[in-house]
Amino acid sequence: MAKNEWSKPSEKLMEKTHHLMHDGFHQRVIPDSIYGLPEALGDARWTDELIASTWYMAETGECPPHLNYKTGRSGGGFDRLEFKELPEGQQLSPETDVDISLTLNRRGDDRRQIKIDLPWYGGGMSYGSVSVNVMMSRALNAKNWNTLMSTGEGGYPPQLYECKENVITQVATGYFGVEEKSIQAAPIIEFKYAQGAKPGLGGHLLASKAGDEVAAMRGSVPFVSLFSPFPFHSTYSVEDHMKHLDWIKTVNPTALMSVKVSTPHDVDMVAVGSYYAGAHIVHLDGAFGGTGAAPEIAKKNIAMPIELAIPKVHKFMIKEGIRDNVTIIASGGIRTADDMAKAIALGADGCVLGTSDLVAMGCTRCSNCEGGPSGRGCPWGLTTTDAELQEWVQQAWGAERLNKYYAALSNRMKEILRNLGLSDVGQLRGRTDLLRYIAGGEA
Numbered sequence: 001m002a003k004n005e006w007s008k009p010s011e012k013l014m015e016k017t018h019h020l021m022h023d024g025f026h027q028r029v030i031p032d033s034i035y036g037l038p039e040a041l042g043d044a045r046w047t048d049e050l051i052a053s054t055w056y057m058a059e060t061g062e063c064p065p066h067l068n069y070k071t072g073r074s075g076g077g078f079d080r081l082e083f084k085e086l087p088e089g090q091q092l093s094p095e096t097d098v099d100i101s102l103t104l105n106r107r108g109d110d111r112r113q114i115k116i117d118l119p120w121y122g123g124g125m126s127y128g129s130v131s132v133n134v135m136m137s138r139a140l141n142a143k144n145w146n147t148l149m150s151t152g153e154g155g156y157p158p159q160l161y162e163c164k165e166n167v168i169t170q171v172a173t174g175y176f177g178v179e180e181k182s183i184q185a186a187p188i189i190e191f192k193y194a195q196g197a198k199p200g201l202g203g204h205l206l207a208s209k210a211g212d213e214v215a216a217m218r219g220s221v222p223f224v225s226l227f228s229p230f231p232f233h234s235t236y237s238v239e240d241h242m243k244h245l246d247w248i249k250t251v252n253p254t255a256l257m258s259v260k261v262s263t264p265h266d267v268d269m270v271a272v273g274s275y276y277a278g279a280h281i282v283h284l285d286g287a288f289g290g291t292g293a294a295p296e297i298a299k300k301n302i303a304m305p306i307e308l309a310i311p312k313v314h315k316f317m318i319k320e321g322i323r324d325n326v327t328i329i330a331s332g333g334i335r336t337a338d339d340m341a342k343a344i345a346l347g348a349d350g351c352v353l354g355t356s357d358l359v360a361m362g363c364t365r366c367s368n369c370e371g372g373p374s375g376r377g378c379p380w381g382l383t384t385t386d387a388e389l390q391e392w393v394q395q396a397w398g399a400e401r402l403n404k405y406y407a408a409l410s411n412r413m414k415e416i417l418r419n420l421g422l423s424d425v426g427q428l429r430g431r432t433d434l435l436r437y438i439a440g441g442e443a
Helices: 048-060 132-145 157-166 180-185 212-219 238-251 268-278 296-301 306-318 337-345 357-360 395-419
Strands: 019-022 027-029 081-083 121-122 167-172 188-192 203-205 226-228 256-259 283-286 329-330 350-353 433-439
Touching: 027 433, 048 357, 048 395, 081 337, 121 132, 132 157, 132 395, 157 167, 167 180, 180 238, 180 329, 188 238, 188 283, 188 395, 238 256, 238 268, 256 268, 268 306, 268 329, 306 329, 306 337, 306 357, 337 433, 350 357
Parallel strands: 121 350, 167 188, 188 256, 256 283, 283 329, 329 350
Antiparallel strands: 019 027, 081 433, 203 226
């Protein structure tokens, strides 16, 4: 496979087109809208520039000087927030060491003491919704950066054991692929009670994507649609919740417990209940997350946006006197290092990236994740298990793109902290005083 190169294809196109991914399989073009012509890629949240800048970072390991890699044009949420940076003379120098590591066990118990080198990790995208090559690309990158990635609810492909110390295994409502072996191998077990992109709906994998290997992993019949119910039908109270976690704690006496919930209006009560049930990590998954497989009507109308859920939970846990005993992780529409820093300033400890990883590996946000008329899925080989299409993403290639992307994100995160006069990402948590709300595009 040829080495990816960043180049300008011709003098004629130099001012309006850049080839970002060009090898034996891929070729992407930044659309003309970046240069003032009609938009042909992306939407208000994932704009053409955000997609192109993500490709650029995955190609070079640096933030692009000529593209907006910080915000979209949604008119709300993180796009309406900006940081109150210190005057240039008061900022920390670029040589100042900045700690962006994140401690995950804050309960003070005898379970694993896990510290990751980044304030984010990879969210769950299950086998079936994505290929093994995509999962392994993310796992290899997580191992390289001493962070984590989640299997999602589709089971634990055998290849992942190579990176088992950096892989979270998920237990979801369908119990697909839940095995004692994978639970015992994982440093963290994630219970998915709900997903912010489709709360109350459960999961759905189309028959065309549930082929022989996926069905074998999930213990089902090949080419039959698979549904994950909502909710866990054994869990209707905090006491039931505690028994649920205790079951897994018995199977793996050292693993941390993570509880992934969506963001209903009483998400603060849900989060506190999860803490008292024994969770080390409360993972808040807001609206606007998910891939193109999540229904738009659900993403836009059911769950609370993550920007509102984070401070609600953070403040309530402070009142309860438990905030420093639990790790709050946020996801759902978080796209950039700036988004992650804003989420932490609102009260989270760290974040989860999902779609951003896919974009770094070539996703164009075409929303064909479910398969479209052909049933084969993503034409770029990402959200598909088609035997031919999935070969478009090779593991080493995907891991290297994610490695460079994470390098750019970490450098940008450190730059934000230095500009705020902070030397530790933990100092940013809950600092809403460092944020400014932008109304109508004006500060």
